[in-house]
Amino acid sequence: VPDKTDSLYVYRQDFEHDGRRQRVAGVIGALELEEFGIGAGVLPHERTMEGPKADRLALLEALRLNVSPIYGIYRGGSGLAGFFEGLEGRPTASRFADEQGILHRLWVITAQAEVGLLGAAVAAGPLVIADGHHRYETALAYHRSKPVGAPGSGSILCFCVDADSEDLVVLPYNRAAKLTGDLDPHSVLASAGAPVTGAPAATLEASPSDHPFVFVTSEGDLLLEVEDREVVAAVGERAPAWRDLDVVALHEALLPRLFPGGINELSFSKDPNEIRRLVMDEGWDVGVLLKALAAAEIVDVARSGERMPQKASYFWPKAITGLVFRSLR
Known part of the structure; x- marks a missing residue:
């Protein structure tokens, strides 16, 4: 009308x-x-x-x-x-x-x-x-x-x-990845992280790290952590609001270190269970569960002139x- x-x-x-x-x-x-x-x-x-x-x-x-x-x-x-x-x-x-x-x-x-x-x-x-x-x-x-x-x-x-x-x-966009090359993702991750025994969301919240992530593999979940100094070393002098984002730490610092051969394909979902299904049932190599952003963080990034990674x-x-x-x- x-x-x-x-x-x-x-x-x-x-x-x-x-x-x-x-x-x-x-x-x-x-x-x-x-x-x-x-x-x-x-x-x-x-x-x-x-x-x-x-x-x-x-x-x-x-x-x-x-x-x-x-x-x-x-x-x-x-x-x-x-x-x-x-x-x-x-x-x-x-x-x-x-x-x-x-x-x-x-x-x-x-x-x-x-x-x-x-x-x-x-x-x-x-x-x-x-x-x-x-x-x-x-x-x-x-x-x-x-x-x-x-x-x-x-x-x-x-x-x-x-x-x-x-x-x-504001929900996090979790990721599932298909990796380049013949890697055993669980072995790579186990050498750099710690097994997760509790709920992933609670594990992320309890971590004292600047940037915690729960990686999902067919053999179990693992907690990996990145500190700000590693992100700074990877991206240089970018706007702090952008540099402080977990998704930036993941894509610019952690994934290149863990999987230098690269990633063939990414899938995104707000639902952690969908990421787990892709890994367990559909043959995706690894999933990554992230903490949620605050809306104010998004405003700060936009005002800094930066743009976040996709999804x-x-x-x-x-x-x-x-x-x-x-x-x-």
Whole structure:
């Protein structure tokens, strides 16, 4: 149903994570597109691949419609928490639970004073793309291809969330690898690490190391640890926010040392059980389980001008597709 007035939308997700009820609320609206660069108001944190962008551009040309928002995070908008709580008594435009038990709610905000309040909070600092890098860069390409003033091409639908929200969930992207050469990965890892006897997540949290990892092999799990000095030796004088990331320590320092022949193929999953299945049942050589990132760390990396390795973070739950559309016609 088209809205007759310019509106913003408050979108809330209520869900359970690790046995605790949690709530994430943010603002959905049209985000003005900007080229990435120094001083830009929109910052990336991951690198993209050309194939997915080509597919998305074809879809955008066909639909001329944003069907799902990208996910952006910002800092400094914590004052909106009270506003979000105050919406509890107002009627929702949409309310439903999905198959995962996540309760989705949407409020339409039309009062100009409230629209101004929400917009000012989100615009207080740079917005970092948390999820949707390919869609954002696709929207830029679409915009460049259109005449000046083409309807809607200068913006993209975005769900904006405060990075300091304590309920924001950022899951690690775990890895499974197929190695180059005829190696016994368990022997290589056993010579450098220690067997894991407890739960991998608890083992990672208990480790005093700067960068702990649990490696999964068909013969058992092993804990391997990397210290900051080894990362510095591998990458040199890069931005500290980037250099301090576990995923950087893994790909730049640890994996090259363990497997100098290289890696043929990587698979990624937020689910540790899927990584374990690939190793145990599908013939992948080794899996790697990582600790989760904090959203604030992602903001710091983006502000430093660096980009994380591919598949470094997974924001959950995703903003649902089809809740709000934005026409480019």
